[in-house]
Amino acid sequence: MVVVHAQPSTSATTQKKNRRKLHKKTATAVEGDADVQADASNPRDVDNHDDELMIDNDEADIPADSSAPAFPALSAAAQRSSLKSETRRVPIPPHRTTPLKKDWVSIFGPLTEILGLQVRMNVQRKCVEIRTSKHTKEVGALQKGADFVKAYALGFDVNDSIALLRLDDLYLDSFEIKDVKTLHGDHLSRAIGRIAGQDGKTKFTIENASRTRIVLADTKIHILGSFQNIKVARDAIVSLILGSPPGKVYAGLRTVSSRMRQRAM
Secondary structure, X not given: OOOOOOXXXXXXXXXXXXXXXXXXXXXXXXXXXXXXXXXXXXXXHHXXXXXXXXXXXXXXXXXXOOOOOOOOOOOHHHHHHHOOOOEEEEEOOHHHHHHHHHOHHHHHHHHHHOOOOEEEEEOOOOEEEEEOOOOOOOOOHHHHHHHHHXXXXXXOOHXXXXXXXXXXXXXXXXXXXXXXXXXXXXXXXXXXXXXXXXXXXXXXXXXXXXXXXXXXXOOEEEEEEOHHHHHHHHHHHHHHHOOOOHHXXXXXXXXXHHHHHXXXX
């Protein structure tokens, strides 16, 4: 007698597997629909979730608050004590060394009394050394002292140079004749003569009309005065260098000086 074992067909097994997969897919789909419905039924939960995400992103981008420390203001004595001593050297040309020795008391006095600076003459380096001290009151005292000594070294009188210490709106301006026009030989000499005039008459006229002080050092010209007055004097000197007759320059200075008087009034 022969016994035959019946094996399930492959078609039947594949059908069972497909049914299980479909059952799982439908179960997950139902769960997803339920979650969507729950989220839709609770819109506040959705908004809160979005806010949390946005807040997290914003907090990551915003840097941490850094409050600057606040310190009390320093007193004047503390500021003077904290500042280190500064030094300036003003070179003295050879032709001004002898006048410097004669006027040393007049130069030394204002620097020490008015500005509270320490001054000495360095003979080896041929320069005047200026240094701040504990008696220095102003921050710009060292610069004022250097400008005062430089003005004297350029050829200005001591009384004219002291004005740099007492007034704040005075400046020094220097230029050469070749900066205006290139001249050589006799042409250069005649240009210098036109600026100076006979016995210095033209130079004194420009100084009085523009309220400045002028020094002619060969081909270099130095002017001491306020900004506006320096411009007036420089324009007159440039006109003389370019060949304008002195009479025409005098007429221009008269008009300018009359305007300055009207503004002062």
